[in-house]
Amino acid sequence: MPKRVAAPDYCLIARTMEALGEQWTLLIVRDAFFGIRHFDEFQKSLGIARNVLADRLAKLVDEGVLTRAQHPDDRRKVEYRLTDKGRDLLPVIISLTQWGVKWKRGEGEGVPFRFVDRETGSGIARIEVRSTEGKPLTARDLAIKPGPALTDAIRAHIPALRDSV
Amino acid sequence: MPKRVAAPDYCLIARTMEALGEQWTLLIVRDAFFGIRHFDEFQKSLGIARNVLADRLAKLVDEGVLTRAQHPDDRRKVEYRLTDKGRDLLPVIISLTQWGVKWKRGEGEGVPFRFVDRETGSGIARIEVRSTEGKPLTARDLAIKPGPALTDAIRAHIPALRDSV
DNA sequence: CTAATAGGTTGTCATAAGCAACGCAATATC
DNA sequence: GATATTGCGTTGCTTATGACAACCTATTAG
Incomplete structure (x- = not known):
């Protein structure tokens, strides 16, 4: 099934x-x-x-x-x-596209079209993950923190949570 | 197939x-x-x-x-x-998660855990799509602009491109 | 009133996913 | 140093899903 x-x-x-x-x-x-x-x-x-x-x-x-x-x-x-x-879903679509542009595009290959700001005509900046304080974050900067709905069953599956309190 | x-x-x-x-x-x-x-x-x-x-x-x-x-x-x-x-792929994962938190979470339901900045402990801000000038953009602000690899075959499929030059 | 267009539905078949059982090498236990 | 256990898969079988082509119905065009 x-x-x-x-x-x-x-x-x-x-x-x-x-x-x-x-x-x-x-x-x-x-x-x-x-x-x-x-x-x-x-x-x-x-x-x-x-x-x-x-x-x-x-x-x-x-x-x-x-x-x-x-x-x-x-x-x-x-x-x-x-x-x-x-x-x-725009951020989802854009971040998938940007990943594709960076990692799935052939050498010297152009894009067929792009999204632009319809008013100014300028393109879309690379999407960034930032902390609430505005600091740009990469995967290496992250830790996992328990939330209100955390159960033992879930905790058991995530090594990073097993260690924490 | x-x-x-x-x-x-x-x-x-x-x-x-x-x-x-x-x-x-x-x-x-x-x-x-x-x-x-x-x-x-x-x-x-x-x-x-x-x-x-x-x-x-x-x-x-x-x-x-x-x-x-x-x-x-x-x-x-x-x-x-x-x-x-x-x-x-972090931006992809985060933007999918944020969409889920906004649209797929039950009333008053908590999250089991969150990513935080491992140094400061602060959370992740809502991901934004911005123009290269830093202006936040929504889906309604966007237009499509032809790129170098645009072919007639592609153009034929996208109404927004058929209209443009 | 005949044909073409738009948006599907139906039926058949190949493929992908689920499940359980097995294989096999590297540790751990006695 | 034989036996069990753990970790990482593979194999075989069954079921559900996706592809493809043909068909259907309502609406509009000629």
Whole structure:
């Protein structure tokens, strides 16, 4: 029984992946950020099978990431648009893209297009992880600190928490 | 043939998802950020099937996100550790987590643990997308601008590019 | 009124994931 | 120094999911 991403819903990432982690889902969201709104546009842009696309779009609507609405002028057309919840995925999309640009781009290969500030035309800066005090942090600067919902079961799985109090 | 995320490798996100988009992969990376290093720790933490875990770890090593090394003291043990390329996924992990905290957390539900600055103990600020000039940007502030590698085929798929020059 | 378009649904098949059992080498225990 | 245990997988079997192509329905265009 290949169940959806199973186990540890204690972690918010796991729950996020349950919502977005299926194949194609984030690529559909990316397309939505590019302004794609119609079934066939998604289908052609991605080359995805139509049944899978229908399934993913329905789940994204269900999840509240997209809305589904009939076009007022041509009632054959259905428009899928990002909700606030969907637009909040921008940092996810951008950070994935930036990782791809840094690590998955061929030597001397250009990008096909970029997001820019529509007002000033300037590009997007490298995303940074900062402390609440504004200090830039890398993975090496981090420690794990127990939170209110920490249980013994969870603690048992995370070495960094076993050591701490 | 359920091929790996097919079509559009013109987008760096697509290529990124090819590397990281399989089920479980990002959860394994998350665990690695939590300091998990051994096969059985991943397995117990995630509840993943052992054959699938073996497959994903091998692919992550292949991809250069993790290294695989024998433990010097106990040579039964194999240690999987993040590489620089893996550590560069921190913004991805954090932005996914933050989205989950905002949109997938139950009413009044606490988090089990958090990342903090190991020196000062302070938490992680909300990740922001900024222009190169430092101006915070939301999805509504963005436009798409053609890049050097833009082809007609790509342009045809993106409505926002069809309009532009 | 015939054809084309938009947005799906259905059916079949290959593949990927889940599960349990086994293998095998390196320690630990007696 | 034989036996058990731990750590890291692999193998075989079953089930669920994704790909592909064909079909369906409603709406609009000619």
